[in-house]
Amino acid sequence: MTPAGGAGARRFGEVAALYDAVRPDYPAATVAFLVGDAHRVLDLGAGTGKLARAVASLGREVVAVDPDARMLDILGERLDVERHVGTAERIPLADASVDAVVVGQAWHWVDEPVAVREVARVLRPGGTLGVVWNTRDESVPWVRELGRVFGDGVAPPTRVAAPELGGVLTTPEHRAERWTLPMSVDDLVALAATRSYVVEAGEERRAQVAAAVRRLAATVAPRSATDPRVDLPYVTEAFVARRR
Template sequence: MTARATSFGSETSSYEQGRPEYPAAAVAWMLEGVAGDTRSIVDIGAGTGKLTRGVLALGDTSVTAVDPDAQMLAALHTSAPDVPGLVGTAEELPLADGVADAAVLGQAWHWVDPVAASREIGRVVRPGGVLGLIWNVRDERTDWVRRLSGIMMGSPAEQMIAEDGVAVFEPFGPLEERRWEWSRPMTRAELHAMARSRSYIITAPDEEKARIERGMDALFDELGLVEGSTLAMPYLTVAYRAIRAS
């Protein structure tokens, strides 16, 4: 796992402030085929709990959070104190065979080895269970968002989705995909927090961080984004699900 993949713990507050929640309809769709009175879900790469909270809100679910960074799990426990948190990765899960009805990954599959992760998640998810993958990505069809992305630089997730490169492997079957368009009002501070939560910026030299901050401020000045006002950030939520073979 790369340094960028494990860098987020140093910016937990920025991650929580700057990253959006997941649309409830998208989370529900990922887990639509998961049966049971109380569904057992593993949230892998759970971070500060954005997706964990979305899964819990569906009701009739228990969630175990797994993340490689103990700092992220500590932040998760501030909002979801009853959720068990375990340090681990998609390729090495600290869980027994067949204990989960489903596994979900939010903003995380682009960091894993998809073959090894599919195999390991397939060990933990029961036959007929579900693997769900989800991302919130900025909709760059809007001019100012495209310019913002040029200042902040792209991400591996955006590249993977743009190139239709999302793939899972045995023992999971073919992927289904759905997309949702929506927007989030964001203040200048929230937009800066969103930028600070990105792995490229977390691991960048100080001069690069300063360049990005200056570029963002110049763009926001041009757009008239002042204290007390917001911009509607257009998002595209892309979700996938696959069924574990029997």
């Protein structure tokens, strides 16, 4: 998903199609946890619509908001829903107009106090905010090394933090789900190309990252003798809070 706010939010549009192709989807049980019994759901920082499509598959009405029109264009090719350019700090929807807000891979980009007030404004009484991240399982040594390659030598944290929601929303309920995603070496290289650090790097640095990913992938056991892909382990962590 695209960052829901902040100065760098629009840079992901440069790799929008690639982002949609290789970034992981969300486990169905986690998506159901995020939306509960909500009917009209805002996907905030919707990007190309991976989370929006999962929500729509549950029969919910979806509204998509993202700061990058290029991301929304790809979303619109795959899902016919209401779409708006906007940010978490300035949501272009009316007061009390949605039953739930979901944010995938984007809450860490927002100005949290401002975003919480905006989310509370567009939520109906009793509505929910669901925040979710797919994170690579850095407890696996080769995956942690992959994180170093993606992050210019610095491994990312192994856990995500619960959002700070203040008094307007309840303390969030937490759910974690572990799963694996089969990836070819080319998929892993493409995944690296969608990371914010790599998007901003020059062509020479991007080539260095791609070569490092290929070297690392060569050390990982394939899924089977007939399937050369590797299983990339993920942990999906979700937090759901209710508007008081």
